Amino acid sequence: MKAALVIVALVMAVVAAITSCRGAMRGSAARHASDSASAAQAGQRPVAAARSSSEAQARILPFSGYDWVVKSSGNRVGPGPNYFSDSHDNVAVDAQGRLHLRITQRDGRWYCAEVISQRSFGYGTYRFYLDAAVDNVDPQVVLGMFTWSDAPAYSHREIDVEVSRWGRANNQNGQFVVQPYTRPDNIVRFQIPPGVDDSTHSFTWKPDSVFCQSLKGHHATPPETSFVIHQHIFTHGIPQAGGENARINLWLMAGHPPMDGQEIEVIVSKFEFVSRS
Numbered sequence: 001m002k003a004a005l006v007i008v009a010l011v012m013a014v015v016a017a018i019t020s021c022r023g024a025m026r027g028s029a030a031r032h033a034s035d036s037a038s039a040a041q042a043g044q045r046p047v048a049a050a051r052s053s054s055e056a057q058a059r060i061l062p063f064s065g066y067d068w069v070v071k072s073s074g075n076r077v078g079p080g081p082n083y084f085s086d087s088h089d090n091v092a093v094d095a096q097g098r099l100h101l102r103i104t105q106r107d108g109r110w111y112c113a114e115v116i117s118q119r120s121f122g123y124g125t126y127r128f129y130l131d132a133a134v135d136n137v138d139p140q141v142v143l144g145m146f147t148w149s150d151a152p153a154y155s156h157r158e159i160d161v162e163v164s165r166w167g168r169a170n171n172q173n174g175q176f177v178v179q180p181y182t183r184p185d186n187i188v189r190f191q192i193p194p195g196v197d198d199s200t201h202s203f204t205w206k207p208d209s210v211f212c213q214s215l216k217g218h219h220a221t222p223p224e225t226s227f228v229i230h231q232h233i234f235t236h237g238i239p240q241a242g243g244e245n246a247r248i249n250l251w252l253m254a255g256h257p258p259m260d261g262q263e264i265e266v267i268v269s270k271f272e273f274v275s276r277s
Contacts, residue, residue: 154239
C-alpha cells in the first residue's frame with residue numbers, strides 16, 4: 001500500500017513538472033488555461049472582476065482615444081494566476097497621455113495590471129508604442145499585447161505579441177503567437193536587443209493572415225530594414241474576427257514574485273488601431 005502511494009505521488013510530481021515547463025516555454029496559452037479555471041474558482045468570468053461586474057463598479061480609463069476597463073480581482077485569477085489591481089499605483093495615464101502599467105507589492109502581496117478595450121476592433125492593425133526598454137525584464141515578468149474573446153471559438157481569437165523570458169534567465173525575450181501554440185507554425189520566438197529605449201510592436205490581422213512586427217523606435221512602418229527587430233507572417237489557422245477586445249497586461253509567471261524582488265513599470269505611450277481597408 002505504501003509503495004502504491006509513493007508511485008502515485010511520483011507520477012503527480014512528474015505531471016506537475018511537465019505542466020510547469022510547458023507554461024514557461026509556451027506561456028501565452030498556459031496563461032489563459034489558468035485564466036478560465038482561476039476565474040471559475042473565484043466566481044468570475046475569465047477576464048476578471050472588472051468585466052463580470054457592472055460598468056458602475058469597474059474602473060474605466062480613457063487612453064489613446066478609447067475607453068479601457070481596468071482589471072481587478074479580489075482573488076488570484078489568470079493569467080498567472082495573480083492578483084490584479086485597478087489602483088492608480090498599478091494602472092494610470094499621465095499628463096502626456098501615456099499608459100503606465102506596474103507590478104507592485106503591498107502588504108506582502110504582488111499586484112499585476114491589465115486593461116481591456118471596451119471596443120471590439122476586428123480585422124486591422126493593432127499597434128502598441130512602448131516608452132520603456134524591455135530587453136532585460138525580470139524573467140518572471142510577462143508583458144502582453146494581444147486580442148482575446150471570452151467565447152472559446154478559434155482559441156478565443158487570441159493573437160499575441162509578448163515580451164517575456166518565461167522564467168528562464170537565458171531565454172529569448174520576445175514572441176509572436178497565433179493560438180493555439182500547439183500548431184508547429186503558430187509561435188515564433190525572437191530577441192529584443194539591449195539599448196532599445198522605445199519600440200513599436202504590431203500585428204495586422206486579415207481573414208487569411210496575421211503579420212507581426214517589432215521595430216526599434218516609434219514608427220508605423222520601418223524607415224529602413226535596420227529598424228526591424230523581428231517580423232513574421234502567419235498564414236495557417238487564422239481566427240475569424242468577432243467579439244474580441246484589445247488587451248495590454250503586465251503579470252507574473254505562475255504568480256511568483258520577480259526574481260530580483262523589485263517592482264516593475266512599463267510605459268505604453270500610445271495604442272493605435274487602423275481598420276482593414
